[in-house]
Amino acid sequence: DQQVKQNSPSLSVQEGRISILNCDYTNSMFDYFLWYKKYPAEGPTFLISISSIKDKNEDGRFTVFLNKSAKHLSLHIVPSQPGDSAVYFCAASPSGAGSYQLTFGKGTKLSVIP
Amino acid sequence: DTAVSQTPKYLVTQMGNDKSIKCEQNLGHDTMYWYKQDSKKFLKIMFSYNNKELIINETVPNRFSPKSPDKAHLNLHINSLELGDSAVYFCASSPDGGAYEQYFGPGTRLTVT
Numbered sequence: 001d002q003q004v005k006q007n008s009p010s011l012s013v014q015e016g017r018i019s020i021l022n023c024d025y026t027n028s029m030f031d032y033f034l035w036y037k038k039y040p041a042e043g044p045t046f047l048i049s050i051s052s053i054k055d056k057n058e059d060g061r062f063t064v065f066l067n068k069s070a071k072h073l074s075l076h077i078v079p080s081q082p083g084d085s086a087v088y089f090c091a092a093s094p095s096g097a098g099s100y101q102l103t104f105g106k107g108t109k110l111s112v113i114p
Numbered sequence: 115d116t117a118v119s120q121t122p123k124y125l126v127t128q129m130g131n132d133k134s135i136k137c138e139q140n141l142g143h144d145t146m147y148w149y150k151q152d153s154k155k156f157l158k159i160m161f162s163y164n165n166k167e168l169i170i171n172e173t174v175p176n177r178f179s180p181k182s183p184d185k186a187h188l189n190l191h192i193n194s195l196e197l198g199d200s201a202v203y204f205c206a207s208s209p210d211g212g213a214y215e216q217y218f219g220p221g222t223r224l225t226v227t
Binding site for chain 2: 032034036041042043044045046049089093101102103104106107
């Protein structure tokens with residue numbers, strides 16, 4: 001049972017345009033969400049996060065939006081750069097007991113075309 | 115200066131063998147983790163551990179055991195390796211106190227033949 005779903009395995013975007021990566025979750029206990037970026041042969045790197053008390057968090061070119069009622073979050077990258085080409089994982093965690101446990105989606109491979 | 119390191123990076127071994135993967139973090143974090151990324155690319159938590167508590171994912175076979183000689187190290191021991199154990203194993207760490215951001219090592223690709 002996938003509690004965190006990234007339904008698009010891949011996405012191609014032109015350099016300079018916006019990249020939108022989507023993530024859905026089913027567990028109502030999740031209240032903290034993270035995005036990780038992973039290059040080949042490397043470990044995932046933390047990118048940005050959002051708490052359920054917010055609906056938006058911005059860090060430079062990266063913005064994460066959270067729609068709690070729809071159990072949906074998205075990562076916007078603008079403008080997209082070739083160096084952004086990587087696999088992006090959405091992850092979620094409950095607070096309190098078990099807060100150390102991150103549940104990951106399957107990832108979306110982003111290709112930014114120069 | 116590597117924050118979370120793992121050795122070896124690649125490990126090829128035969129079924130039935132016992133092997134270990136080492137992990138070290140120099141971030142001063144209190145909690146460490148092991149994840150398995152299988153052929154379907156899912157990253158699944160296997161263990162989380164600090165000096166107070168070991169939390170084991172119930173789906174992890176007891177052939178897998180974490181061993182922590184000190185706060186900076188969490189090694190993964192695997193007994194009686196099986197073909198299905200072939201995967202990439204990632205170590206991670208995070209500060210204690212409920213911080214969610216985890217810092218990952220580069221991964222160890224284990225191939226069981």
